[in-house]
Amino acid sequence: MTLIIDCHGHYTTAPAGLEDFRNAQKAYLKDPTQPLPQGVTISDDQIRESIEGNQLKLLKERGADMTIFSPRASAMAHHVGTEAISQAWTRVCNDVIKRVIDLYPENFIGVCQLPQSPGVSIAKSIAELERCVTELGFVGCNLNPDPSGGHWTSPPLTDKAWYPFYEKMVELDVPAMIHVSGSCNPNFHATGAHYINADTTAFMQFIEGDLFKDFPDLRFIIPHGGGAVPYHWGRYRGLADMLKKPHLRDHVMKNVYFDTCVYHQPGIDLLFKVIDIDNILFGSEMVGAVRGIDPETGHYFDDTKRYLEALNLSDENRHKVFEGNARRVYPRLDKVLKGQGR
Amino acid sequence: MTLIIDCHGHYTTAPAGLEDFRNAQKAYLKDPTQPLPQGVTISDDQIRESIEGNQLKLLKERGADMTIFSPRASAMAHHVGTEAISQAWTRVCNDVIKRVIDLYPENFIGVCQLPQSPGVSIAKSIAELERCVTELGFVGCNLNPDPSGGHWTSPPLTDKAWYPFYEKMVELDVPAMIHVSGSCNPNFHATGAHYINADTTAFMQFIEGDLFKDFPDLRFIIPHGGGAVPYHWGRYRGLADMLKKPHLRDHVMKNVYFDTCVYHQPGIDLLFKVIDIDNILFGSEMVGAVRGIDPETGHYFDDTKRYLEALNLSDENRHKVFEGNARRVYPRLDKVLKGQGR
Numbered sequence: 273m274t275l276i277i278d279c280h281g282h283y284t285t286a287p288a289g290l291e292d293f294r295n296a297q298k299a300y301l302k303d304p305t306q307p308l309p310q311g312v313t314i315s316d317d318q319i320r321e322s323i324e325g326n327q328l329k330l331l332k333e334r335g336a337d338m339t340i341f342s343p344r345a346s347a348m349a350h351h352v353g354t355e356a357i358s359q360a361w362t363r364v365c366n367d368v369i370k371r372v373i374d375l376y377p378e379n380f381i382g383v384c385q386l387p388q389s390p391g392v393s394i395a396k397s398i399a400e401l402e403r404c405v406t407e408l409g410f411v412g413c414n415l416n417p418d419p420s421g422g423h424w425t426s427p428p429l430t431d432k433a434w435y436p437f438y439e440k441m442v443e444l445d446v447p448a449m450i451h452v453s454g455s456c457n458p459n460f461h462a463t464g465a466h467y468i469n470a471d472t473t474a475f476m477q478f479i480e481g482d483l484f485k486d487f488p489d490l491r492f493i494i495p496h497g498g499g500a501v502p503y504h505w506g507r508y509r510g511l512a513d514m515l516k517k518p519h520l521r522d523h524v525m526k527n528v529y530f531d532t533c534v535y536h537q538p539g540i541d542l543l544f545k546v547i548d549i550d551n552i553l554f555g556s557e558m559v560g561a562v563r564g565i566d567p568e569t570g571h572y573f574d575d576t577k578r579y580l581e582a583l584n585l586s587d588e589n590r591h592k593v594f595e596g597n598a599r600r601v602y603p604r605l606d607k608v609l610k611g612q613g614r
Numbered sequence: 615m616t617l618i619i620d621c622h623g624h625y626t627t628a629p630a631g632l633e634d635f636r637n638a639q640k641a642y643l644k645d646p647t648q649p650l651p652q653g654v655t656i657s658d659d660q661i662r663e664s665i666e667g668n669q670l671k672l673l674k675e676r677g678a679d680m681t682i683f684s685p686r687a688s689a690m691a692h693h694v695g696t697e698a699i700s701q702a703w704t705r706v707c708n709d710v711i712k713r714v715i716d717l718y719p720e721n722f723i724g725v726c727q728l729p730q731s732p733g734v735s736i737a738k739s740i741a742e743l744e745r746c747v748t749e750l751g752f753v754g755c756n757l758n759p760d761p762s763g764g765h766w767t768s769p770p771l772t773d774k775a776w777y778p779f780y781e782k783m784v785e786l787d788v789p790a791m792i793h794v795s796g797s798c799n800p801n802f803h804a805t806g807a808h809y810i811n812a813d814t815t816a817f818m819q820f821i822e823g824d825l826f827k828d829f830p831d832l833r834f835i836i837p838h839g840g841g842a843v844p845y846h847w848g849r850y851r852g853l854a855d856m857l858k859k860p861h862l863r864d865h866v867m868k869n870v871y872f873d874t875c876v877y878h879q880p881g882i883d884l885l886f887k888v889i890d891i892d893n894i895l896f897g898s899e900m901v902g903a904v905r906g907i908d909p910e911t912g913h914y915f916d917d918t919k920r921y922l923e924a925l926n927l928s929d930e931n932r933h934k935v936f937e938g939n940a941r942r943v944y945p946r947l948d949k950v951l952k953g954q955g956r
Contacts, residue, residue, distance in 0.1 A: 417801075422766070424801045459759075459766045464818035464853045468842045469811040476806035496849075500810045500842030506878025507838075510904030510915040511806045536848025542884045562852030573852040 274591045275614060276577065277598040277605075278331070280449065280495055280531045280555030281339035281380075285326040286368060289314035293364055294347070301353050312364055319371055326559050328379060334556075334577050340602065342383040342414050343369055346462050348453035350388045351421035355396065362387035362400055370408045378612060381605055382410035383449065388419040390426070395436040405444045411604040413441070415448035415492075417474055422457030422466055429474055430481025438487050445603050447491035447529075450474045463561035471499025475528070479512050479520070484527045491527055491601055493553060497534035497543050505546040521548075529601055531555030532576045532593070535562055537569075540579035549589045553597050554580060616933045617956060618919065619940040619947075620673070622791065622837055622873045622897030623681035623722075627668040628710060631656035635706055636689070643695050654706055661713055668901050670721055676898075676919050682944065684725040684756050685711055688804050690795035692730045693763035697738065704729035704742055712750045720954060723947055724752035725791065730761040732768070737778040747786045753946040755783075757790035757834075759816055764799030764808055771816055772823025780829050787945050789833035789871075792816045805903035813841025817870070821854050821862070826869045833869055833943055835895060839876035839885050847888040863890075871943055873897030874918045874935070877904055879911075882921035891931045895939050896922060 289312045296309035331339060343365035350358055366384045373380050384404035386397040404410040415437075418424050427433050429450070441448060452470040453462075460466040471494045484490060494501070501508060509520055517523045530547055533555050534540050543552065554577065562573040571578055580593060599606035631654045638651035673681060685707035692700055708726045715722050726746035728739040746752040757779075760766050769775050771792070783790060794812040795804075802808040813836045826832060836843070843850060851862055859865045872889055875897050876882050885894065896919065904915040913920055922935060941948035 424764070424766075424799055426801070428801050457766055459768070459770050459815055459819070461818045461822055461853075464821065464850065465811075465815045468814050468846060468849075469807075472810050472814075472842065473801055473807045476803045477801070479806065480803055497845065500814065500845060503839065503842060503845035503881050503884060504810060504876060506876070506881060506908065506915050507810075507904055508806065509910075510877055510906050510908065511803075513906045514904065534846060534848070535852055536888070538884050538887045539845050539848060542845060542880050545880045546878070562849055562856065564852050564855045566848060566852065568851075573848050 275338060275595040275609070276336040277554065277595055278336050278339040278556050278558070279493060279553040279598050280533055280557045281327060281341045282344045282557065282560060283341060283369060283372065284344045284559050285322045286344065287314045287318035287322050289318070290365070290368055294361060297353060297357050297361060301357065308360075312368065314368065316371070316375065319368075319375060323372060323376065328376065330558055331379060334575055336577060338378070339380055340383050340411065340598070340605065341369060341372060341380040343385040345414065345451050346454040348385050348414070348416065349421065350416055350419035350453055351390055351456055355387070355389045355392050358389045359387040359400070366400070366404050366408065366410070373409070381608060382408060383412040383414060384410045386413055386415060388416050390420040394434050398437060398440045401437070401440055401446075402444070405446055405604070409608065411602045411608070412446045413448050414451040416452055417450055417470055418452050421453060422455035422460045428477040428481065430477050430483045435486070438490050442487060442489050447493060447601050449493040449495055451495055467496055467561070468499045471496050472501060475499065475501045475508070475524070476511075478524045478528060479508060479517060480515065484524065488526075491529065493529045493531060493601065495531045495533055495555065495557070497532060497539060498530035498547070502530070502543045502546050525551055529553050529597065532580060533557045533574070534576065535573040536566070537579050537582060540576065540583070544583055549592050550597060552593050553601065554594045617680060617937045617951070618678035619896065619937055620678050620681040620898050620900075621835065621895040621940050622875055622899045623669060623683045624686045624899065624902060625683060625711060625714065626686045626901050627664045628686065629656045629660035629664050631660065632707070632710055636703060639695060639699050639703060643699065650702075654710065656710065658713070658717065661710075661717060665714055665718065670718065672900055673721060676917055678919060680720070681722055682725050682753065682940070682947065683711060683714060683722040685727040687756065687793050688796040690727050690756070690758065691763065692758055692761035692795055693732055693798055697729070697731045697734050700731045701729040701742070708742070708746050708750065708752070715751070723950060724750060725754040725756060726752045728755055728757060730758050732762040736776055740779060740782045743779070743782060743788075744786070747788055747946070751950065753944045753950070754788045755790050756793040758794055759792055759812055760794050763795060764797035764802045770819040770823070772819050772825045777828070780832050784829060784831050789835060789943050791835040791837055793837055809838055809903070810841045813838050814843060817841065817843045817850070817866070818853070820866045820870060821850060821859060822857065826866065830868075833871070835871045835873060835943065837873045837875055837897065837899070839874060839881060840872035840889070844872070844885045844888050867893055871895050871939065874922060875899045875916070876918070877915040878908070879921050879924060882918065882925070886925055891934050892939060894935050895943065896936050
């Protein structure tokens with residue numbers, strides 16, 4: 273039987289103690305005579321309540337088994353405060369994820385936030401990645417291509433500035449989901465523009481560059497169904513050709529995967545039509561960007577499993593999308609599952 | 615019989631005299647002792663050659679009748695130089711378009727570039743819009759939501775800063791295509807990321823705002839098939855709902871149109887599945903972003919008419935997409951066509 277693994281879930285429902293910590297940081301940033309927060313006050317019962325009434329409830333209702341779980345993406349806000357503030361916030365967020373996993377080891381597995389800051393070397397994020405993977409048992413990370421929050425001041429993901437981090441990813445054998453955070457640029461609505469733009473931007477950077485020649489084992493998940501990419505697949509095939517790059521199949525798609533966070537059936541149909549089944553991982557981003565019920569279907573917009581089931585995939589392909597691809601892209605997840613006899 | 619009107623063509627093949635002008639401007643910007651260029655030296659024969667060997671040839675080969683034609687989008691480069699430089703460059707570019715139209719009045723009709731500059735009020739673009747529409751007979755304009763070229767320093771399109779220009783658009787009864795130019799931000803490949811992101815961004819700005827309450831007659835074409843929007847149509851319907859906005863049909867889609875610059879059949883199929891036929895205008899952006907032949911089909915990527923014909927639209931819908939919608943969105947085009955007995 274196929275495990276249903278959702279590769280894209282954030283802890284958007286964390287107990288208020290987490291936000292209290294962040295608010296205390298922000299108060300300190302405004303007025304450094306205020307005390308820096310030293311930790312979060314959250315009970316296990318509060319965590320249970322926040323998970324069992326939300327993510328776990330929906331996971332079960334929708335017939336899924338497990339979520340690859342990370343801190344709330346919009347709250348990473350790498351553009352807020354200093355490097356030290358970002359480091360402290362990130363550590364606290366990751367530690368809360370670890371507590372969720374310890375409470376529900378069969379339903380959640382961790383992916384970490386990184387303590388990025390605009391203008392600060394990504395090498396400064398290596399220690400937290402290593403801590404989360406080797407000490408907390410996390411299986412991947414969320415990498416923000418734009419820690420400035422909508423001003424896009426970092427170099428492209430193919431720039432050598434990112435290489436020290438990629439080396440560590442390869443060494444630890446963990447993938448990164450490319451995921452921006454909130455936007456402080458009024459042009460970009462976070463979930464409606466900034467997220468989707470970042471997905472599209474990252475993919476085009478990979479076409480322009482030759483990153484995967486240098487890192488043949490590096491793996492990225494581009495969320496939100498790959499941004500605009502599948503819809504414009506002809507454009508990207510054509511641009512690769514104009515730029516004298518190899519076929520996308522060889523140039524990018526050995527290393528890049530798309531999730532299924534596309535909130536209507538025609539979008540999912542397109543995704544599966546143009547993208548190879550080996551490059552698609554089931555994801556919903558629940559509880560996340562779009563929380564309502566689609567009046568056209570009577571079901572939650574983000575109940576993406578429903579759209580996938582409607583595809584009537586072969587058993588083999590269904591297994592790939594819901595389980596096999598995730599085990600392959602996140603080898604440390606595979607190891608944990610095997611340890612659980614799954 | 616239906617006229618086949620391509621709503622999206624740029625003069626990407628202009629004679630070298632135009633680039634000479636621009637290069638002289640750039641030389642002046644580097645060294646103000648250099649002379650500012652005073653005009654372009656381009657013969658009618660050079661224009662004929664550049665058009666008959668490219669756009670007109672392809673128009674005829676593909677069985678289309680007319681292109682709504684504007685200066686090369688990537689060369690607008692509003693971020694280069696001063697306000698005066700942008701004004702002079704824009705005027706020259708629009709005048710060259712006018713010469714194309716005078717030579718081929720049945721095949722081309724003009725849409726103007728605007729002399730935008732980062733940090734300069736859009737009100738400074740009104741005079742050129744007025745000149746192009748009332749003196750040169752143009753039927754619309756290309757409006758750049760990000761004259762900074764990828765730094766996104768302007769206010770969103772729903773901000774009142776843009777209102778003086780919208781008032782003039784409504785008064786003249788001309789629509790704008792929302793079209794960025796080249797990118798000077800290394801994160802964004804122009805045609806592979808910046809263009810598509812801008813389309814997506816503009817649409818989400820319209821969802822967030824209430825612009826069309828203030829301007830019920832304002833009309834925008836979002837090119838490149840609406841960026842990522844149709845692929846994520848469920849997300850946008852859901853976000854409108856979360857933001858307590860009316861249904862997209864009433865909130866945005868009475869004023870916003872998408873072209874068909876989507877370079878593969880599955881993308882076009884999706885566009886026509888989720889977007890109302892009244893909101894889609896045939897466009898190809900030829901000769902443009904992607905110039906090659908798709909090895910999967912043996913035809914040019916940007917031969918979008920072919921994808922549309924494969925939809926087997928009803929006569930009524932086919933007429934809308936190829937002609938009727940364009941006449942409705944560009945009333946001044948309709949008037950010109952009627953004057954030509956078409």
